[in-house]
Amino acid sequence: MKRVVVLSFLAACTANEKPQARLVPLADCGEAKQFMKEVAIEKMSREIDRRLAEYEAGTTCRWYGDYNTDAAGAGSGSGDSSPPAPTTGTGTNNQVAGVDEADFIKNDGQYIYLAQNGALRIVDAWPADQTHAVSVTPLDGQPKKLFVLGDKALVYVATGEARTSWRNTECTYGYDCDFSGDGTATTLLVYNIADRAKPELERTISLSGSLIAARRIGSAVHTVVTQAASPFPEMSYDTGVELCGYSAWSTKPTPYYVMRARQAYENLRAANQKVIENTDLDQKLPSIADSAGLTDIESSGSCSSLYRSSITDGAAFTSIVSVDIDHPGPVKASTIVSRSGAIYASADALYMAVAHNWNGDTSTVHKFRISDIAGQTRYLASGYVPGRALNQFAMDERDGFLRIATTNGHVPSPDVESQLTVLAEDGKDLVEVGAVEHIAPSEDIRSVRFDGEKAFIVTFKKTDPLFAFDLSDPRAPKLIGELKIPGFSTYMHMMDGQHLLTIGYDADDHGSFAFFDGVLLQIFDVSDPTTPTLLHRYIIGTRGSSSEALTNHLAFTWYPEYKLLALPMTICEGGDDGTYGSLLTFSGLMVFDASLELGFAEHGRVPHAIGENVSCSNWWTNATSVVKRSLFLDNFVYSISDAELKVRTVDALSTELVTVPLQ
Numbered sequence: 001m002k003r004v005v006v007l008s009f010l011a012a013c014t015a016n017e018k019p020q021a022r023l024v025p026l027a028d029c030g031e032a033k034q035f036m037k038e039v040a041i042e043k044m045s046r047e048i049d050r051r052l053a054e055y056e057a058g059t060t061c062r063w064y065g066d067y068n069t070d071a072a073g074a075g076s077g078s079g080d081s082s083p084p085a086p087t088t089g090t091g092t093n094n095q096v097a098g099v100d101e102a103d104f105i106k107n108d109g110q111y112i113y114l115a116q117n118g119a120l121r122i123v124d125a126w127p128a129d130q131t132h133a134v135s136v137t138p139l140d141g142q143p144k145k146l147f148v149l150g151d152k153a154l155v156y157v158a159t160g161e162a163r164t165s166w167r168n169t170e171c172t173y174g175y176d177c178d179f180s181g182d183g184t185a186t187t188l189l190v191y192n193i194a195d196r197a198k199p200e201l202e203r204t205i206s207l208s209g210s211l212i213a214a215r216r217i218g219s220a221v222h223t224v225v226t227q228a229a230s231p232f233p234e235m236s237y238d239t240g241v242e243l244c245g246y247s248a249w250s251t252k253p254t255p256y257y258v259m260r261a262r263q264a265y266e267n268l269r270a271a272n273q274k275v276i277e278n279t280d281l282d283q284k285l286p287s288i289a290d291s292a293g294l295t296d297i298e299s300s301g302s303c304s305s306l307y308r309s310s311i312t313d314g315a316a317f318t319s320i321v322s323v324d325i326d327h328p329g330p331v332k333a334s335t336i337v338s339r340s341g342a343i344y345a346s347a348d349a350l351y352m353a354v355a356h357n358w359n360g361d362t363s364t365v366h367k368f369r370i371s372d373i374a375g376q377t378r379y380l381a382s383g384y385v386p387g388r389a390l391n392q393f394a395m396d397e398r399d400g401f402l403r404i405a406t407t408n409g410h411v412p413s414p415d416v417e418s419q420l421t422v423l424a425e426d427g428k429d430l431v432e433v434g435a436v437e438h439i440a441p442s443e444d445i446r447s448v449r450f451d452g453e454k455a456f457i458v459t460f461k462k463t464d465p466l467f468a469f470d471l472s473d474p475r476a477p478k479l480i481g482e483l484k485i486p487g488f489s490t491y492m493h494m495m496d497g498q499h500l501l502t503i504g505y506d507a508d509d510h511g512s513f514a515f516f517d518g519v520l521l522q523i524f525d526v527s528d529p530t531t532p533t534l535l536h537r538y539i540i541g542t543r544g545s546s547s548e549a550l551t552n553h554l555a556f557t558w559y560p561e562y563k564l565l566a567l568p569m570t571i572c573e574g575g576d577d578g579t580y581g582s583l584l585t586f587s588g589l590m591v592f593d594a595s596l597e598l599g600f601a602e603h604g605r606v607p608h609a610i611g612e613n614v615s616c617s618n619w620w621t622n623a624t625s626v627v628k629r630s631l632f633l634d635n636f637v638y639s640i641s642d643a644e645l646k647v648r649t650v651d652a653l654s655t656e657l658v659t660v661p662l663q
Helices: 029-056 255-278
Strands: 003-006 024-026 105-107 111-116 119-124 132-138 142-149 152-159 185-192 200-207 210-217 220-227 287-290 306-308 317-324 332-337 342-345 349-357 361-369 378-386 395-398 401-408 417-426 429-439 444-451 454-460 464-470 478-485 488-496 499-509 514-525 533-540 557-559 564-573 583-595 599-607 627-633 636-641 644-649 658-661
Touching (some): 029 255, 119 142, 200 317, 210 342, 378 401, 378 417, 454 488, 478 533
Parallel strands (some): 378 429, 444 488
Antiparallel strands (some): 119 132, 152 185, 185 200, 200 287, 349 361, 488 499, 564 583, 636 644, 644 658
């Protein structure tokens, strides 16, 4: 019998000065709902004050009145006759060893599992020249990602209408997108796939939030969802009064229009407060529906453990939902009233860095306990860091210390600078125990990589400073090395313990600024981090060339046994002095030989049909390509787009072997 419960949550508010970050308990559900309304009223009032102040300053008046917007947010299993599985291959490019990251593709060396195009597809991938689909299981909704563990698959499906926005795609890089979800609800489908030809649905878990991130530790899956729609959709910021009747040549409104604006906004404030006070929040809280009836009521529905902080962080709910996919047990959930943020997870903790804006950029960092036991998930502590975290790679945990790299501001502001902060858990607080401040003034962070006691940060304005840090003493981190070269990296991969393999953009220097140009591959020697050295660089195409791997590390496939690098690629040629290349010359997968001795050499290409959304005018943070993923099994490479899966031998990439349609 399916049972629906309401999640308990942690709430937040704000103050003019930096408030306490730790969460404190609320008495019951009634107090929690009242607190939500008080927070919403306070935030709404501040927004009206802001709009009125901007109007009086003459900076925001439009001839057609205020925009009506809501600032609150809107075959069968393997048989005896099967050949042996490949002895080597590549899997998901996980940030942390032992912590699996959800993706729309997984493989176990024999089968490839795909959650895309409205179905769960299972492809028998070995032997490679006999690759074929063994089952296609239709899904009700839009497949997003999945995990596979033995004979179990957990598939994430989005349901409901997604918000329409140019930023509606998944935020993986984080430079100019929000980790806010798309407004859909999320369903977790657990399948028994012992018979790959006939997956059997065992459990359905429906969450009211949209998927942000997911990690698997053993058989415990930890899912982060956010419910970002405003609980008060009837609230409005449209005064309904024409306020822009003064001369277009005026720098400020006349006293008469100021008086009208003040009265209109006061009326709006009162109307919005009435809407908030009269809203029934019982149906607005996050919920879980579990077909197994195993939801943990004590943690997610009894209202016996509610928390709030002192920060107003929007009207969103962000939840960490944990479930064991191999051993049936209760769903464990922890929720905060907060927008989501960049997510990082180690084997025993999950961190969420949520950016704010008071006295410049500041972020709240929340720490949760996670493990290979789903029932152990719980909130631990919170703290502050200056600036905002770029993405998951801006964070790393070692020996209980969180190291986080952040930036205040954005280029081209002259006030931009970055810092690396070390936090330690002290009771319910994450406290700063060490920091390196004032990193690269006037430049912002474009990529970060931690490696044990070392860290590497790339910043950019018109050249690429690669900074190296010594973190052996977490209480006294040090900047110890720097290298400046043209261009910048968006992702850095540890080629081995002493070398970085990176992807990014070349740069065309124009004095006070630089244009991003072709796709740039580099190898750095960081064996002596005090003097990092560029060993090799390789440029692909011109401005407008793009790759999914530039902004999503899951598309970056490094095969160290064969020293091969596979990258989805859209290559554009032509263009000059900041203009985009107009000639699209290739769309598909590129494979490179990459070695310390010889650098980069093109090994071959697997062309894919050019899709509708592929062009030579992609902005650098919106990098994309027809091919989304690739993987190696022995000496075969598999390239995957939304339309097809292609299999080629490494030594004959241009020769057709197998193509499996995926639509």
